[in-house]
Amino acid sequence: MLHLFNLSLKLNGFPMKEATSEFEKIQAISDADYEEYVQLKRKEIVDYHLKNTKSYQEFVGKSEIENWIELPIMTKKDFQKPLSERLSKGYTIKSVYVNKTSGSSGDPFIFAKDKFCHALTWANIINRFGWFGIDFNSSFQARFYGIPLDFIGNKKERLKDFFKNSYRFTIFDLSDEVLEKVLLKFQDKKFDYINGYTSSIVLFAKFLQKKNIILNSVCPTLKCCVVTSEMLFEEDKMLMEKQFGVPIINEYGASELDLIAFQNPDDEWQVNSETLFVEILDENNTVLPYGKEGRIVITSLYNKAHPFIRYDIGDVGILDEKSTFKKPILKKLIGRTNDIAILPSGKKAPGLTFYYVTKSIIEDDGNVKEFVIKQTKIDTFEVEYVSEKALTESQILTIEKAITTYLESGLTFTFTRKEKLQRSKSGKLKQFVSLIK
Template sequence: MFNLFNLTLKLNGFPIEKARIELNKILKIPAENYQGYIENKKREIAVYHLKNNSFYQNLVGTNTFKNWNDLPVITKNDLQKPLHERLSKDYIKKTVFINKTSGSSGDPFIFAKDKEAHAITWASIIYRFGWYNINFNSSYQARFYGIPLDFLGYRKERLKDILSKRYRFPIFDLSDVVLAKILQKFQEKKFDYINGYTSSIVLFGKYLKKKNIVLTDVCPTLKVCMVTSEMLFEEDKILLEKYLGVPIVNEYGASELDLIAFQNPQGEWQVNSETLFVEILDENNQPVANGTEGKIVITSLFNKAHPFIRYEIGDIGILDEASTSKMPILKKLIGRTSDIAILPSGKKSPGLTFYYVTKSIIEDDGNVKEFIIRQTKLDTFEIDYVSSTKLTSLQIQKIEKAIATYLESGLHFTYNRKDVLKRTARGKLKQFESLL
């Protein structure tokens, strides 16, 4: 087997073999010693940045610390300044991996990883995909992702797809005509796995349901499907398992960090405790007990080029009570902090509550393909939807009755039927948005 993927990483200066050895050492640390490993790595990375990173020194206000909880929580807003001002001593743009966050939280910024940190990120991803017998050098990926539409960006991504053994389906147009062409590709090519944005793969699953086709009947080599970047609802997971014919694996990650949590073969959302330290904090930035919801705050244990120490990613979640330092389990990912609806009564509710309630009603007959909800005023919401036929007044009554039951009454809705929903530049569907 020709290890083209590994070779590409090496040629770009990412020491993948060294990173793999390092990761294997971490994985062998016994559970009873793991808390010690985490404490050492946390202190080591914080001390490094306090000595070598003027941006972080200024943020902390001193170059020493006693208690971990005394260190500030970094927000995305803190990072919206030129990259060269945030790089550690001895690192320049030419010697680091540079990328941009997707901006799905509304706060995009450019970030950097040193080459060793980027290599261990890849080692961690390769390890987790290996749980499902996926090998990045030999397994063929069907990729449902966005793609830059400028000439240079488009060509660059297509080259990366070839080197990474994947075939990309751009997701900006997922009409039935395009979905039929995608199905044709699955008949022609021996894909091993699917990876991509949840909403796009769900749309493909609904198309297969309408055609009464199970994907593994036309593409028997398919083993597994990994969904990422957007919320996966239980009924969508059931639909995908039935019509794709393979296990559906839920992935939670961030380009600036790593895979944060990845569903293990036991069905648990296992948090990455090898390269990251994940905390759940309250509104005062104090740790909460496992089982309690709070802000997800993450420390990158290996990135020396750029500090991600107690970095507030913008999501709300709960760690399972059974979590250990070696194997933390993400019990629930509730949504983004920017996706909270504030109601006239003063009640705060995750925007996904609207989405979930509405979804459970209007999808009964499969007419509505997808929709988004937007809060425009305290008591006013807009629902944009794509459907074969217009919503009936009876369906609208049902939606508003359910929302009054689950949230509160007296809210006003307008419904806009669209041919296509607006996605981000990367092709993500922002399911709920508050304009307040």
């Protein structure tokens, strides 16, 4: 069999053999020695960038650091300058892997990884998918992702799909007519796994529920479904497990870093400790103990081309109390720091609070397919939703009552029924947006 996936990585100059060997060596380090490994790697990457990266030297303001916690926190705003000014000595735009973040946090930027660092990312992804019997060279992927609509961008992505052994379903129109065609493809093709944006795959599960179809009865080769890039709610996970008949795996990553966490076969959200160091900090940048909620701050231990050291990714989460240096567990991913609603009383509420409240009520009868919530003023919120029938007065009253109970009184909500919701250019659906600066 042709190993097209491995071949494509090799042709792009990624040293997969060396990276896979290094990755296996890291995994072989014992639990007892792992803290020492992490501390050594942290020191190495900091020393490297303080010596070789002018922009990082300027950012830190000194050439040597005694203590890890003295290092300043990097944010996306620190990368809003030309990439050539951020690369370390000896690297050029032509010699590195270059990509762009999705901009879902409102601050998109172009970033770079050296080829070995990016090869390690792939070694990690291959390892994690392997937990569920997925081999990128032979397993056939049903891919629910956005795709560029311009001719060249479109053809580029289609070529990548060919090398990745995947069939892409475009997610910009997920009407019942389109999902009917998606279902036909599952009857026709021997897919091994599904991978893509959570909200799109949830819509497909709801469509199957309505038709009373279990997916692996029409596509028996299906082994698992990996969702990424958007929040996965417990009810949605249960619905997908029921309608697909396979395990649902939750992936959390960032293109500029690596895979951050991947659900393991024991149903734990295992953090990547091989190539990243993850910390949870409070608003004063104090490191919080396991079990406490705070900002997720990540260090890329291997990227020599571009520093991501104590980088605030813009998410809020909790590391489980049972975490260790070798096996940190992400207990909860609460959302992005910019998805926080400030209420008239001064109370701060994660945007997901509204989502949970509204979701629990309007999903009872399966009428509402999806919705987003926008905060337009300090006391005003708009709920846009797609449904077969408009919400009734009593449903709206129930939602308003629940919001008063969970949040506070005096908030105004308007409900607008839409044909379809506005997705970002990449096809992601942002579930809560605050338009208040």
